[in-house]
Amino acid sequence: MQxxxxxxxxxxxxxxxxxxxxxxLIVGTNVALRYFTANSLPWADEAARYLMIWMTFGGAGLALRVGGHVAITNLHDTLPTFAQRALRAAIVVVLLGFFAFMVWVGWTYAQRMQYQMSPALRLPFLYVYLAMPVGFSLLIAHLLLITKPFVMAGAYKPRHDGDAEDDSLPGAANG
Structure with missing residues (x-):
């Protein structure tokens, strides 16, 4: 499994x-073309925007794995160990529910947009809006993979497999 x-x-x-x-590569080429030829690729900005959307949704799960999202731990830190675990378990359940709901919302929205075409690339918006259900599905998978260490110890996965856990990470287990 590992x-x-x-x-x-x-x-x-x-x-x-x-x-x-x-x-x-697209943005760099477009800048160079504008500078050297006074022309640009008409689809470059649109392609870069859609790649950024996909990167945002696709990278959210990796950020979740290492505790890279914003967390407010004032309440958590004041609770006894058992209550901290219960709170973390509740957070996981709420997140799983929210992520599943967003997969459904994203899929519904992507289906509605399947016949609309992007202006420059003539790409069905379905492919742009699929970033949302795919990204939230990845968030579900990453959350399920870190649930046990997170709930039991408040620990996140190390940034690199095989490395020692980074003690500077919020919620990282110390020694």
Whole structure:
């Protein structure tokens, strides 16, 4: 199971790297073309925008794994250990419900947009709006993979597999 998790995380990370590279290449090429030829690619801004949308939704799960989202821990820190675990379990249940709801909302919205075309790329907006259900599905998968250490110890996954946990991370288990 750990090997599958590493593969899943690596594929998610590589997909983001490919999207960021494509975005940088498109924008860089467009800037160079404007500078050297006074012309630009009419679809470059649109492509970069859609890649940014996909990167945002696709990367949210990886940020969740390492505690990269905003958290307010005042209440949590004042509770005894058992109550902290119960609160973290409740947070996981609420997040799973919210993420599942957003998958449904995103899928519904993407289906509604399937016949509308983007102005420059002539791409069905379905492919743009699919970022939402795909991203929230990835959030569900990442949350399920970190649930046990998070609920039991308030710990997140290390940033790199095999590395020691970063003690500077909020909620990271110390030694």
């Amino acid at each position: 090997k599958l998790e590493r593969i899943f995380v690596a594929l998610n990370g590589w997909a983001l790297i490919v999207m960021l590279s494509a975005m940088a």
